[in-house]
Amino acid sequence: MDISSLRERAQTEPGSVTELNEYIKGRLESDSRLSRIYIRGEISNFTRHFSGHLYFSLKDENSQIRAVMFRSAASALTFVPEDGMKVLVTGSVSLYVKGGSYQIYVTSLRPDGLGALYLAYERLKQKLAAEGLFAEERKRPLPPFPKKIGVITSPTGAAIRDVLHITGRRYPLADIVLYPALVQGEGAPQSLLKGLAYFEASDADVVIIGRGGGSIEDLWAFNSEAVARKIATMPQPIVSAVGHETDFTICDFVADLRAPTPSAAAELCVPDIRELLMSLDAAAARAAAALSHTAKRKRERVLAYKERLSLLGKGRLFEDKKQRLLRCHEKIKGAAKAEFMKRHAEISIKAEKLEALSPLKVLRRGYCAARTERGALSSVEQASVGEDLFILVSDGKILATVKEKERYSDGR
Amino acid sequence: MEDKSISFEEAMEKLDGAIRALEGGSLGLGAAMQTYEQAVKLLRFCHTTLESAERRVSVLLEGEDGGMVEAPFDTADET
Structure with missing residues (x-):
């Protein structure tokens, strides 16, 4: 359409609003100075539509312009935009025919300045941490002997050379598959995402994602939220190796292992073949030592049995019996002694009783007994006057003569 | 080994198990x-x-059908 036709028609027949807007849209899009613009501004009226498209305004002290960022471009964002944020915008200007408003169609959005960049990084880090994406328990161990290692990095950078060199020297058993990715600039996050998507469906048993050192802006693709989320869902462990030791990216936090450099990542991913060969030698020595130890112990046991058998043969058995007999004998002796003692005690008691009854005991209490040559006296009839009597006392006998005798009348 | 398809990792594990058993x-x-x-x-x-051991190093290239295909990756620096 050209403006003269609209003007001519205006004098005869009116044109439509749509025609006008379509015309303006065409004019805007045909202006090469509006097709790839780069401006700085502050975000306001930010809305995220459920479709994934982002709508907002960009403003400075004096002016503002509406902006839209479609989902495809928004998926590569390395931060969470919000009102008041200073940003750098790349895009082109066109007109939204239905609304009659011109706006920037944003293809890339970055925080403006290191401060803003850092703030955006911190916000995303906090958000993902709160979701548990960095949790220790999510981290998986690397396979001890990987068969295939996927690498997502630039095919021309130092990172791939380092990885190939170190894995080749340390562990030439593992195949290496490189996904040549854009690691900086516009399109880098999408490129990294594609690489991850490729290895997600591959048989690589570990994936290294990274790049060599660069400025914080150069490393920024590794702070992409979409890349971080993709890493979190990968079936195999991911090792991130971005920049130098002091560089930390969101990728590093979400990966199963963060390596300080690509070289370090390569070292962490594979064992060292020289160490493996040494450990095989050690294993061989251990196996041999263990076997000879087992054999030695068995031999010792056999010898010990033999020793015992020969002892038995040399009268050990007899010794045992003798010991048992002796023990029996001792027991019997002991029992007999006990019995003897018991009996002895009984006898003593009886003896004492007997003694208590004996005449001597009576004599000791002051009584005495008299007898003639014929025998003991128990009646006056048994002795005659003038006859000699012996009087027995406790310690001897007295000779006496009977002078007279009297019989008690009651016969006692 | 009777089983030729055993992986290096499996062999290392079995070896470890055998030595443990022996040392037990x-x-x-x-x-x-x-x-x-x-x-x-x-x-x-x-x-x-x-x-x-002889490894393969390959790079992924976009094939005609849009899928990725592996091609040998040569680097002069590789030793």
């Missing part, structure tokens, strides 16, 4: 001899695998 000392002499023989075979397999 609870095996009878016959079983110990057998385990030792197995360990020796595993050792030989691991050695051979390590010494005959």
Whole structure:
């Protein structure tokens, strides 16, 4: 359409609003100075539509312009935009025919300045941490002997050379598959995402994602939220190796292992073949030592049995019996002694009783007994006057003569 | 090894198990001899695998159908 036709028609027949807007849209899009613009501004009226498209305004002290960022471009964002944020915008200007408003169609959005960049990084880090994406328990161990290692990095950078060199020297058993990715600039996050998507469906048993050192802006693709989320869902462990030791990216936090450099990542991913060969030698020595130890112990046991058998043969058995007999004998002796003692005690008691009854005991209490040559006296009839009597006392006998005798009348 | 399809990792694991069993000392002499023989075979397999290792290094290129295809990746720096 050209403006003269609209003007001519205006004098005869009116044109439509749509025609006008379509015309303006065409004019805007045909202006090469509006097709790839780069401006700085502050975000306001930010809305995220459920479709994934982002709508907002960009403003400075004096002016503002509406902006839209479609989902495809928004998926590569390395931060969470919000009102008041200073940003750098790349895009082109066109007109939204239905609304009659011109706006920037944003293809890339970055925080403006290191401060803003850092703030955006911190916000995303906090958000993902709160979701548990960095949790220790999510981290998986690397396979001890990987068969295939996927690498997502630039095919021309130092990172791939380092990885190939170190894995080749340390562990030439593992195949290496490189996904040549854009690691900086516009399109880098999408490129990294594609690489991850490729290895997600591959048989690589570990994936290294990274790049060599660069400025914080150069490393920024590794702070992409979409890349971080993709890493979190990968079936195999991911090792991130971005920049130098002091560089930390969101990728590093979400990966199963963060390596300080690509070289370090390569070292962490594979064992060292020289160490493996040494450990095989050690294993061989251990196996041999263990076997000879087992054999030695068995031999010792056999010898010990033999020793015992020969002892038995040399009268050990007899010794045992003798010991048992002796023990029996001792027991019997002991029992007999006990019995003897018991009996002895009984006898003593009886003896004492007997003694208590004996005449001597009576004599000791002051009584005495008299007898003639014929025998003991128990009646006056048994002795005659003038006859000699012996009087027995406790310690001897007295000779006496009977002078007279009297019989008690009651016969006692 | 009777099983040729065993991976290096499996062989290393089995080797470790065999040595542990031997060092455990609870095996009878016959079983110990057998385990030792197995360990020796595993050792030989691991050695051979390590010494005959030859890796492939490839780069992914976009194929005609839009899918990715592996192609050999040559770097002069690789040693």
